[in-house]
Amino acid sequence: MSIQTNSVEIGKSNKRKYLLEKISSKLFLICALLSVISLLLIIGFVFYKGSHPFIVEGYSFIDFIFGTDWVPSEDKFGIFPMIVASILATIGALIIGVPVGLFTAIFLAEIASKRLAKIISPAIQLLAGIPSVLYGVFGLAIIVPFLQNTFGLVKGQSLLAVILVLAIMMLPTIVTVAETAIRAVPNTYREGSLALGVSQIGTIFKVVVPAAKSGIMTAIVLGLGRAIGETMAVILVAGNSLIVPTSLTDSVRPLTTNIALEMGYAAGTHQEMLFATGIVLFSFILILNFVLAKISAKGGN
């Protein structure tokens, strides 16, 4: 008798447990879907708004991409200078940021003593946490005047200033991801190489870095993504001129900056063209993600 009641009680409390289980798994699912829905909404909205002028209003997409004039008041929407500025700024930042970031990661993972690494690593991670507007302010207050004085420019805001700021901004991403990849290389590789009488630097460049290749590529692509999408810091140091840059000291206006600067007052076709700029920007990011997926699939093999 008492056993029976016991089992009934247990059955009851289990029922509650199963219900709770069901509810919570649904709750988690909803949370997970929320981010997917947001993504789809943003993409949908940007593409809907951005494609409108080309589908409905008869603007040429080719002219939009390759046109060199952006004069909304005269109905001229060409973003070629901005595309060039974005690409050049990103490549420039990579040329500076990748070697510095990679060498920093190698130093932290392979060469620095544990004590030193414990000081430098958090400093670099903190660099990632600094709001981007502060990078811009730093660039405006230090880098821009520096360039102005060194090269005798009328205006220090330039492609070079953008490159320098972006290079610093991509460092934490590259360093952190590359360091993790390098640390993940099995110690037996290092021992095998050192035991053959190969120097530490030789070991790092011939064995450790090649073994961490896919992780390092991931680091570079993530850094690239960070650079191409950066807006706030860039606005402050780019100068925002609408020309196709021909030298490092030219004032430029990358894609992100164009959207941020004009969205506040734009309306109608002008506004839609800014969304279209967003599509181009988004395509860049999409390509990067595709490359990233390729790299990690290769690394997995």
Next chain:
Amino acid sequence: MSTAVMERSESLVKEENLTVKVQSEMRSKIEKASKIAVKDLNLFYGEKQALYGVSLDIREKEVTALIGPSGCGKSTFLRTLNRMNDLIDGVKITGDIIIDSENIYKNNDVIKLRTKVGMVFQKPNLFPMSIYDNVAYGPRMQGIKNKKELNKIVEESLRGAAIWDEVKDRLKSSALGLSGGQQQRICIARAIAMKPDVILMDEPTSALDPISTLKVEELITNMKKDYTIVIVTHNMQQAARISDKTAFFLNGEVVEFDDTDIIFSTPRDQRTEDYVTGRFG
């Protein structure tokens, strides 16, 4: 009666002493030149002492086996011979290790030391490259670029490690696709490619199946004519099969160091006997 027995046994003891004496005399005649002389070696991991006054004389072109229970310091000792312990933070070493009349801890050319004293590890640790590149890695890093010369070194090394016939048709394919035993022999080939005098082996067969183990053991026996080999092993039969001299380590000390057949038949120390007969360890 009892006196007769006493006399008889006394004469037996005498005879035995005599044979031991003759044996040891014979031995000293064929004894090879000293290659590595270790004198009063102490090693500390931070505060903790891992080796206590180790003194050994390792002879040229012999196989010296280091046996002992886990944590007895035999691997640690092996790694002092090519200074691989330098990689660990907080290791302190006192005493002398003299290889070819050069004190390796006084001379700071670790790179030269390690080209002369090669090492094979417990688990095959080939690089994620082709078989060819793995073997050519060391010579290349020494600056050998000539393709013909590299080809020759790779072939000789692979032949030396008795694996040439198995891999000659796929030198360009990844080394990591080979079986564990093959990989370990490529590791040996990689070490041979540096033309070392001494090869250290840290339990080279512990991750291998019996047949691969046999192949590696055969290889070690054959390599003896060209190299001085020091091998750490957990497997006492292995030590008995392949080594000329055996050192028994216990708690960071060398308890006994002698000819392998003596260690396994008539050890002087009770602890050695207990270990080799499987009473502990």
